Amino acid sequence: MGAVFSADGASALTSRLRACSDAVPMYGIDFGTSNTVVTFRSDGGTGLLDLGEGGILPSLLYFERDRRPSVGREAMADYAAALQRWKGKGELYSRFRFFQAIKLALKDPWFEGTRLFGERVRVEALAAIFLREVKRRADEATGGDERRLVLGRPVVLSTEPSVDERLEGRFREAALLAGFEDVAFVLEPIAACANYAGRAGETVLVFDFGGGTLDVCIARVERDGIEVLASTGADLGGYLINEDIARSRIIGRFGAGGKFRTMTGSYLEIPGWIANQVASFYALPLADLAKTRATVKDLIYDARPVDKDKLRGLVEFLDRNLAFELFNEIDEAKIALSTEQGSAIAYAIPPYIEFREELTRPELEALIEPRVISARSLVESALAAARLEAGELDRVVRVGGSSRIPAFTRMLETLFPGRVEEGAVFTSIASGLLEARDRGLQVPRRP
Ligand SMILES: Nc1ncnc2c1ncn2[C@@H]1O[C@H](COP(=O)(O)OP(=O)(O)OP(=O)(O)O)[C@@H](O)[C@H]1O
């Protein structure tokens, strides 16, 4: 039996469930855009699982021919080693692949799959590779082979019900392909609500702002359960903010806004989509790059001298699968701005590109102001759906990594002065999945 540990609210959950006599063994997986967290229930109680690198596993997948795929920090280390090992070896897509935010691909109705070393792989199968590895690690920690699963999902996969159903089907299929047999879904913020042990009679709003989505739910805590009054969500998360930063500060370093000479001798602007690839962090490693690479190479020939190296750097960026490296720099700089007033994104692709982009907190706040406005209207729409005024809420619980961004915290404080608190930022969804299911709060199975 490996390490089973409780953290944050999980100990309270454990004690409540210990009293439960029909403790059927099962996993709860919060399959996040950025991080994945697993809980396990057995006769001994319920707790977060340590998957070999702590309870929070980065949702990353490294893939190389003829070896077991790796996930989490192990995948990150394999990726860094691969970049070193094959330095200067040109097109690296044929040697290794590295995927981030697979959940965003799974919930993208327009995305079907990718080619992996020449073979077509559907997105469900790709997500299954990640989930199978998560299950393998979880089974290793528990010494079992559990097939029952409660899987979190964002409140809204699509505003079109039939598309939402199709996309939920993708999540189910990925879980089945990964080796699970019985899969129930719980909406992510509802899991956090179930995990939140409030006092009877309280009305609580959960603001779950993660890497891919912002999910909100409002619930009334009753003596014998919780009543969900409203839940809603939007495609707004840390990834989008990182893309905002990349578009405004980084893509210019890769040729955006540059010029090339046409056959008639006049100059035209380099098409926007070309350097925009740099900001497509999750989509780029999944894309077929042959055409893009050919277009960029053609452009280098006709580009102004000042733009040539930027485009050469872009080709390297594409060929060497560097999206995550740059993404990570941007992510770290953004996270630092939650506690500091200034930070910097330093990045180089020698000998073509080298820069240090300073970013202050006020600059970031100006950039993400539209996102704060969207988040506020989502909260207001949840209040309207619950037929409540902001003043009627007793407590607002912030969870999800992006909920630490001061501009969003301030927005919540303005709406709910003195009633906003931070929950277990990275673990509250996973900690509440099983309890939410016990309380009958799972998504009804469609006929
Ligand atoms: N202190 C911080 N300040 C700002 N952003 C942060 C901070 N810590 C983490 N983040 C951001 O939070 C996100 C990850 O949060 P989390 O793990 O809750 O997301 P997730 O559950 O994987 O995503 P989702 O639930 O949307 O699928 C990342 O975008 C990361 O950049």
Ligand SMILES: [Mg+2]
């Ligand atoms: Mg989440």
